Amino acid sequence: MTKIRPLAYRMRPSKIDDVIGQAHLLGPNKPIRKMVENKQLTSLLLFGPPGIGKTTIAQSIARDIDIPFRSLNAVTATKKDLDAIIKEAVSSDSSILLFIDEIHRFTKSTLEALLPAMEAGDIVIIGSTTNSVFHSLPSAILSRCFVFELKPLSNSEVVIGLKRALADKTNGLGIYDLEYSEDVLMFLAETTTGDMRSALNTLEAVVISNLNDDRLILTTEMVERFTEKKHLSYNGESTKYNLLSSLQKSVRGSDVDASLYYLALLLESGDLPSIHRRLLVIADEDISLGNVNVSTHVLTAVQISERVGLPEARIPLAKVVIELCLSPKTNASYKALDAAIALIKEGHSYEPPNHLKDNHYAGASRLNVKGYKYAHDYQASRIGAWVKQQYLPNELIGTQFYFPKEAGHEKTFADMYKMISHAKKSKKRS
Template sequence: MNPLADRIRPQTLDDVVGQTHLLGKGALLRRVVESGQIPNMIFYGPPGTGKTTVASIIANSAGKTLHKLNGTTASTSDIKSVVGELDTFAGVGGVLLYLDEIQYLNKKQQQSLLEFIENGQITLIASTTENPYFYVYNAILSRATIFEFKPVSKDEVKKAVERAFRIIGEERGAPLDIEDGVCDHIAQLCGGDVRKAINAAELLSLAAKDGRVTLADAREAAQRSSMKYDRDGDEHYDILSALQKSVRGSDTDAALHYLARLLEAGDLISPCRRLLVMASEDIGMAYPLAAVIVKSCVDSAMQLGLPEARIPLAQAVITLCTAPKSNSGVIAIDKAMADVEAGMVYEIPAHLRDSHYKGAAKLGRGNGYLYPHDFKNHWVKQQYLPDKLKGRQYYQFGPNKTEQAAKAYWDKVKGESKE
């Protein structure tokens, strides 16, 4: 017997759980489907959100010869077989190719479809759990419309779970006795993945004693299943991005939440590296000591390992969130890098060049250099940038207390030297 998720797969768009932003009345994808003119489309989103279901519904109503391929198993000969049908009677009205997990096809395989997609002989509906902008060939992307599928809400998943238990009861000839809280628990811990929720319902029904599904069994079946995480996928970088933006926005609670998600997934290296970057990128000159504190916390975390590592890393996150913010340092180095990358690498002034070798003076190396420590306040005016960059300014003091104090000091020192 097929898995329950396949047996109860929706047959119409109205039966699909969630995705109202795409399939609700008046939504763009629904209007496109109802027009009867199916364009090339790519469905992108997490597993169990209805991509395959919606693609199948559209394909079955398209009135074209339908071919289904899966990128994990499809070979070049499979693609050639689809293309070869275009010149036969079966391909007269065009072919609709449903390609699941397109990210697993290599560039050459994707390119082999391009000519036929462009002239309309093949209409492509592809689905992927990975960001298509990273994994799908650009020429395919430019000829397709991308629709993003979102994780299904808890309430919608609960409806699917209740429907699953009801159908299981019908198949076995007697309704299941579902303990209060079972459906809510499955819906909560399946992370918006309807397929996972239905699979959990099927598993619990098989294990049910005398037809009773208990909350204790549901907790065991669904434990940790809400953690959607792939260290090489979008979820990984999305969490890291959210962590840094929460720190930058001084939201301690949000930052701790995203740190916890990384640590719960067993990822210690990524948050450590990102916290080290944040200390200089987002706090920087407003509180330079933050870099020292975070380095110490990271070192402690790496020596301790999980679960104890959570404590110094939480300290680092709270320190960064509550610290004053400045990005003046990263702005300054980016400006300097931009000039260097643009080829603005001019001759170093002679008085700054190395003079620690015999004959340097004859070449003019170091001649005229003024040693700042010999002057009041250990500063003396002289040129340091190359002639063609004289007067160029990369760093500007930020408005925070620390940088403004430094600015006041140097304004005074440099002002005194001019008197």
Template sequence: MFEPSLPLAERMRPYSLEQFTGQAHLVGENGVLRRVISSGIVPSMIFWGPPGVGKTTLANIIAAQVKMPFQMLSAVSTGVKDVREVIERAKQTGKRTILFIDEIHHFNKSQQDALLAAVEKGQITLIGATTENPSFEVNAALLSRCQVYVLEALTEENLLELLRQAIAQDKWLQQFTIHLKETDKLLLLSGGDARKLLNLFELVVEMSDVGSTVEITDELVQHVAQTQTARYDKVGEQHYDIASAFIKSLRGSDPNAAVYWLARMLEGGENLKFIARRMLIMASEDIGNANPTAMILANNCFQAVAAVGYPEAEIILSQTAVYLACSAKSNASYMAIKTARQLVRQTGDLPVPLHLRNAPTNLMKQQGYGKNYEYSHNYENHFSVQQYLPDAISYKKLYEPANNPRENEMRMQLRKLWNDKYGY
């Protein structure tokens, strides 16, 4: 009985463009990458696309076709030292080397900057792979030296073709008689990721005895999938479920749950900036003026994560998550803007009161623009009672302070200034 030493996805990795499935706009008969390879002159480039669509495979094919030395690094587990070692070897050999960096968005600015000189001097040809928009995740200097190629999600037909190829070509699978009776669940659970599709398919087949007939059904696939350890999919449904659980734990003031879901995201290789960005939004939406310092800390966290990078950034993320979870909560500002926008949609373009209008010309002044406006700083306590809303909604209250120490102080201040006008 033949026992494979590699997962099916690795055994089925194509080694030429003729074997490659999908991305016809890049590698088809008139595809730009096919023309690049044919020319033998490979520029530095960034592959941007979802997981499992062929970014790593294309880099390997390019290196093999143009017969250039090939080095592969993962930005999740390597740093500047590793990059410099590759560059130094390229210098010593005098051979231009293709350096493939998977998940390059995990490199911070200083790590990306370490590549610049070698790319400019032609010592290395950089091929970066990312699931994130390179406009935001790759610094401008490096991005300007690279061609960006967008890889599309694999179609249902692409994925089915991969299954058919595996059944026909893989030595281990040939020990079974396999019928693809139903494939909807395979396609759904793979989320368009060829690697996940093939490896899940292999797990399903492993449930059967060698030499037996295997009938692939949705029920069988679901059963096998449920017995496997849950994995974190950065672009699939679980990505959004875990991110949602994280934010709801912060909102619910449970630091233990928040740190757990944070760990799940980190273990799954989630983009650090995505996590920090979500906390920054949460600090305003769910804490707001109950503790304005929360937003300052969250913003500093976002900047620090970008500067420090993985793995040290996890400490900063954890500190911020715990602080946000333990903070007083208020969504009063969030509700205020939602209510205000709804009011705008209902009432339309109400005119600005004349005394609030700008009057840069004599004609506007003659029309009454700015007339009777009271400059607040000219009055006691820097306040004068005058109308700021349009006439039709002049008494409308949009901000309702929440019941917490800070916003209770704000309520008292508003009540003192406006008396009963807004009902504070």
């Protein structure tokens, strides 16, 4: 018996000209198109939702440029597999194009083993992932690659792929006598939400299971039977990244119902790691000192979610999303740090006062590293351990980065900040 290849596999384009979608990368004078035309390829990282052409683009580039092609899936490949390809590339007269699917699943040390071969031009990599590469890959790899986001296919683009498969008598379904309307194909495209692979394989399943003497009139009812459990349903061209953003903005806006809606959409995708990361960020970016316990609560919910998995993971996540929504909001803490970072990037990097420098070495006193007042040896009314002394560099005396908000728990910190600021300005010596 010969191998049974899915329709999506059989219909995979063999050259860039046949790839559907991604006009921002493959259209005239666009980046990947120009690389192929000039046969000058550099390492690439492609990220975006599944079924939109990441693997297809990599294979098409290899054929169009006529470069040896090797492929690994980081979920199943080992360091030994990678080392074998590196060894082959180093000893080869030609560069090798290595496609790494799910590249974010490789460890940092495994990926960094590629660096010497990449530097020497022995290997050019194309990595693909559904995750944002900026959060999941080491900087040493990112700095050596061009990063491109692939967009979800529109429904009309998916329909083009479906029609191509229905007409193809060699690799597609063109050998059958099939009748269909534009509405049926559009319905299939909508229910598979821009995932060409899912759409093609669903089409084949519908056709094969309903054929009668190699004839069939396709109906939406037939399609519905195979799409009862729909994939994550995005509106229009939205992706999970849009939904994660919408979730955070709804929490920030204290809209419980909207937040739960976007959480539900994200949970339907099954991508728990992305949800977990975003909730942890929200806790400290948008609530922060407004509810000092919420970060711990989110972390606990995430750990429970990881432990129990779906569908039960939704229970702790729903609870903590509601708490995030209804907690007082403040971004004063991270805004304060950003202000300090911005000042440093503008060139304002100065020496700390001598009395704050490390004095645990011989000769510190000769360098005038002395005079530090240990705060716990002093007491200030209502403040506790505090003593008046200079902490900022001379050039930044009086600079304020932190502007507290009187929201939730931060009101207590705001009151303390005001008391300390008043004590600093007092002429009374400690």
